[in-house]
Amino acid sequence: MDLPDYAIEAKGVFKTYAASKTTPEKRALNGIDLQVPRGSIFGLLGPNGAGKSTFINILAGLTRKTSGTVKIWDRDIDERPRDARAAIGVVPQELAADVFFTPEESLETQAGMYGVKKADRRTAELLAAMGLSDKAKAYVRQLSGGMKRRLMVAKAMVHNPPVLILDEPTAGVDVELRKQLWAYVLELNRQGVTIVLTTHYLEEAQELCDRIAIINRGEVVASEPTATLLKRLDTRNVVVTPEEPVENAPSLTGFETKLRAGGAFSVTYKTGQSSVEQVLAAVRAQGLHIRDIATEDPDLEDVFLSLTYNAADAADPLKD
Incomplete structure (x- = not known):
């Protein structure tokens, strides 16, 4: 028996909860397309x-989707529910x-x-x-x-x-x-x-x-x-530890700065527009003497916040 390429496949999955006396209709899933490689x-x-x-409950058979198709191990949850579960x-x-x-x-x-x-x-x-x-x-x-x-x-x-x-x-x-x-x-x-x-x-x-x-x-x-x-984020941080601790992060034209513990500060720059050397030159131009530097790449939390925050700020896709 050939093994499926995908352990889970979801195509165009919608789930809308009907309105009740106290709550309006709510769309929980808005066309989920997802493939989980085996x-x-x-x-x-x-x-x-x-x-x-909601999506997990659909997979588990605890919630019925409104529309779309879902396969678990190549078994359609509507056509072969027992096998899928x-x-x-x-x-x-x-x-x-x-x-x-x-x-x-x-x-x-x-x-x-x-x-x-x-x-x-x-x-x-x-x-x-x-x-x-x-x-x-x-x-x-x-x-x-x-x-x-x-x-x-x-x-x-x-x-x-x-x-x-x-x-x-x-x-x-x-x-x-x-x-x-x-x-x-x-x-x-x-x-x-x-x-x-x-x-x-x-x-x-x-x-x-x-x-x-x-x-x-x-x-x-x-x-x-x-x-x-x-790699979605094209930003990077340079953490600067000056010879003399600072009480406020310096203002650097074109860069975002933030105070860190111990009198250090971070400088955020776009990798496609600037370099570490340009960051350090901007710091020195403020008359600061650098004792140490460290670089930080974006982590999953940074990417997560950028994607969810931006989407939340946009027009609500679930409203008419």
């Missing part, structure tokens, strides 16, 4: 209310677990719901991978928030799906558990599992994802390899 770690980012959760595991943002079950019972029950034969179940393996072996027979209500979140990851993997969606998986998880979780996720990816990640920790997305899509106001405003996305 075997990738794919970041799905956007501000609150952008439509990420069998190809995906979803770890929701909200913690949801039966507190009267043990982790072991939770995984066994979940596997049974997916029709996984007892001989094929991986309960012990998944508990060990999530660092929950010693809690296998404890009640879920006795687990910490971080442990419950890891249990939810294990539950999403009981049927061995080729696609795993992680919706804010490290929210409320401490650094140690976060490292353990990502180690397991990276191992799953090495085994061929496609990972779709939503997170507000943009440094995580920048480090882990090989491709990132940014959704804003129900539309995809960018979907590119991470390295390409980071």
Whole structure:
């Protein structure tokens, strides 16, 4: 059997919530076109209310789209809904677990719901991978928030799906558990599992994802390899540490300056219009003696803010 090129394909997906007595009609998705390459770690980012959760709920079969087509592992969610859902595991943002079950019972029950034969179940393996072996027979209500979140990851993997969606998986998880979780996720990816990640920790997305899509106001405003996305901004910072600390950032014609800690300041310039040498010449022209400099390239947060802020300032595409 040939493997699909894309783990998830969405074309022209709209979702409009009908008006109620208290709320007007709301369009949550405004023609989403998205392709998630098979075997990738794919970041799905956007501000609150952008439509990420609505899109994930459509993939999970929890919300019906208004129009458009969606395929998971080349299985149309309308034509083959059961097959499509069998190809995906979803770890929701909200913690949801039966507190009267043990982790072991939770995984066994979940596997049974997916029709996984007892001989094929991986309960012990998944508990060990999530660092929950010693809690296998404890009640879920006795687990910490971080442990419950890891249990939810294990539950999403009981049927061995080729696609795993992680919706804010490290929210409320401490650094140690976060490292353990990502180690397991990276191992799953090495085994061929496609990972779709939503997170507000943009440094995580920048480090882990090989491709990132940014959704804003129900539309995809960018979907590119991470390295390409980071090159979208043609600005760069030069952080200048003067011999004598300054109390205010100097005003430099043609450049944006900002005061930094310790009496240093940063100068932002456009790489296509200026150079570091021109920045330093402008600083020296102010009579400042330079002790040290450092350069900073734009990070994902800079790109994210530029795309979502600009789109928010434009005319609302969801209004008539």
